[in-house]
Amino acid sequence: MTEHVKDDDADVIVVGAGPSGATTAYYLAQAGLTVLLLEKARFPREKVCGDGLTPRAVKTLIAMGVDVGPGSGWLRNKGLRVIGAGMRLELPWPELDSYPGYGLVRTRASLDETLARRAQAAGVKLLEGVTVTGPVLDDAGQIAGVTARAEASAGTGSGHSERDRSSTQTFRARVVVAADGNSSRLSVAMGLRRRDDRPLGVAVRTYYTSPRHDDDYLESWLDLWDGDRLLPGYGWIFGMGDGTSNVGLGLLNTSDAFGNTDYRELLKRWLRSMPEEWGYVEENRTEPVRGAALPMGFNRTPHYYRGLLLAGDAAGMVNPFNGEGIAYAMESGEILARTIAQALARPDREQAERVLRGYPQALAETYGGYYALGRLFVQLIGRPQLMRFATRHGMARPALMRFALKLLANLTDPRGGDAADRVINGMTRLAPNPR
Numbered sequence: 475m476t477e478h479v480k481d482d483d484a485d486v487i488v489v490g491a492g493p494s495g496a497t498t499a500y501y502l503a504q505a506g507l508t509v510l511l512l513e514k515a516r517f518p519r520e521k522v523c524g525d526g527l528t529p530r531a532v533k534t535l536i537a538m539g540v541d542v543g544p545g546s547g548w549l550r551n552k553g554l555r556v557i558g559a560g561m562r563l564e565l566p567w568p569e570l571d572s573y574p575g576y577g578l579v580r581t582r583a584s585l586d587e588t589l590a591r592r593a594q595a596a597g598v599k600l601l602e603g604v605t606v607t608g609p610v611l612d613d614a615g616q617i618a619g620v621t622a623r624a625e626a627s628a629g630t631g632s633g634h635s636e637r638d639r640s641s642t643q644t645f646r647a648r649v650v651v652a653a654d655g656n657s658s659r660l661s662v663a664m665g666l667r668r669r670d671d672r673p674l675g676v677a678v679r680t681y682y683t684s685p686r687h688d689d690d691y692l693e694s695w696l697d698l699w700d701g702d703r704l705l706p707g708y709g710w711i712f713g714m715g716d717g718t719s720n721v722g723l724g725l726l727n728t729s730d731a732f733g734n735t736d737y738r739e740l741l742k743r744w745l746r747s748m749p750e751e752w753g754y755v756e757e758n759r760t761e762p763v764r765g766a767a768l769p770m771g772f773n774r775t776p777h778y779y780r781g782l783l784l785a786g787d788a789a790g791m792v793n794p795f796n797g798e799g800i801a802y803a804m805e806s807g808e809i810l811a812r813t814i815a816q817a818l819a820r821p822d823r824e825q826a827e828r829v830l831r832g833y834p835q836a837l838a839e840t841y842g843g844y845y846a847l848g849r850l851f852v853q854l855i856g857r858p859q860l861m862r863f864a865t866r867h868g869m870a871r872p873a874l875m876r877f878a879l880k881l882l883a884n885l886t887d888p889r890g891g892d893a894a895d896r897v898i899n900g901m902t903r904l905a906p907n908p909r
């Protein structure tokens with residue numbers, strides 16, 4: 475970490491204003507720090523996603539003061555409908571003290587802008603249309619700021635003056651956060667690559683106008699076949715409540731099929747098996763089919779390196795059990811902001827450094843055991859016979875599937891709770907916990 479100098483542009487620079495960056499910035503501003511949030515796109519902007527939010531994500535939205543009440547434009551869901559092995563199960567979200575009993579759906583264009591505006595309202599200076607091009611290093615090789623290129627018409631989106639139209643600019647701060655998503659160019663520029671020994675998913679999705687647009691369950695299909703091979707992953711159908719469904723599928727890198735599957739073709743084939751009246755046919759498609767990677771189970775570490783702190787997809791925070799990333803992006807953003815606020819309140823640089831070094835430890839304590847189980851899970855379901863066995867036997871046992879829902883969606887009460895909660899919490903505590 476660098477010494478505080480008077481010409482810093484902010485206490486903290488956050489790169490990327492997706493869910494992790496906006497949340498980090500929001501909590502930093504709430505703690506009284508000055509924050510510069512740099513975003514290459516302009517809101518509203520698209521992000522390839524399933525747009526599904528579990529109760530875990532809903533909790534993070536409520537904590538940030540986002541209005542999720544009736545009439546505020548969100549489609550609520552009651553649980554997860556699972557389809558597989560010729561069966562169909564509706565599993566309501568568990569009743570817990572720690573999480574609300576419902577999920578939500580909303581387009582990322584709208585969700586991400588809502589979060590970014592919450593950060594702005596808390597006092598964050600958001601610059602849209604500003605692409606970070608690299609780190610600025612101090613003499614010790616620690617990150618001390620970033621270089622950035624502003625789009626020709628880049629304004630602040632919040633009534634601030636127009637930025638220099640062409641030049642590359644330098645921004646300095648005491649701390650820099652990489653919340654720039656799965657590719658995290660900033661982390662890579664600092665020497666932090668993805669770990670090959672950690673899970674990765676790839677998913678594609680598109681939208682169709684459909685009578686199923688207001689489905690009050692998230693729907694997940696476990697039977698994705700490539701010839702006679704059952705693939706490790708699932709297909710989803712999430713009603714958007716706006717006349718369309720978000721339809722997509724994702725696979726894990728633990729199977730042979732991962733690198734040699736035509737995902738778009740697989741999606742087409744899967745959709746051909748759907749009833750025609752659902753409307754998932756070419757004429758009803760409203761968007762191109764787009765895909766992206768899901769970095770899972772801490773697949774980029776260390777989370778604090780040469781002064782740079784990582785959050786969300788940049789830190790490989792997606793849940794390996796179910797591909798959910800928004801809740802973890804926001805949660806890691808909050809943990810990170812609280813760590814930085816404590817660090818910058820310390821009287822000298824050494825002490826601040828000590829606090830920042832605690833961030834990877836805090837993430838490991840919160841998610842390490844669970845992600846270790848998740849890594850084991852993706853290894854197991856990468857074997858087609860095991861995947862087939864699990865689907866067939868699980869689907870025939872609703873009680874087991876209710877347990878699986880709690881495990882896969884990471885929804886338990888940490889204290890008290892029922893027997894399932896205690897088993898899952900116990901497994902998580904006992905799992906080996908490498909960072």
Ligand SMILES: Cc1cc2nc3c(=O)[nH]c(=O)nc-3n(C[C@H](O)[C@H](O)[C@H](O)COP(=O)(O)OP(=O)(O)OC[C@H]3O[C@@H](n4cnc5c(N)ncnc54)[C@H](O)[C@@H]3O)c2cc1C
Pocket residue numbers: 489490491492493494495512513514515521522523524525526527531604605606607653654655656659677678679722764765766767768785786787788792797798799800801803
């Ligand atoms: C097909 C698919 C379906 C998914 N479905 C779901 C789902 O249903 N539910 C769920 O919870 N999760 C889902 N996920 C995962 C989820 O999308 C991510 O985990 C989540 O977006 C991570 O948030 P983030 O803020 O870390 O990164 P991002 O959302 O990727 O945000 C990163 C931001 O950084 C900006 N940025 C990047 N580089 C720069 C730069 N150089 N300078 C300035 N800004 C930059 C980007 O423009 C972007 O705004 C899905 C992912 C995929 C690929």
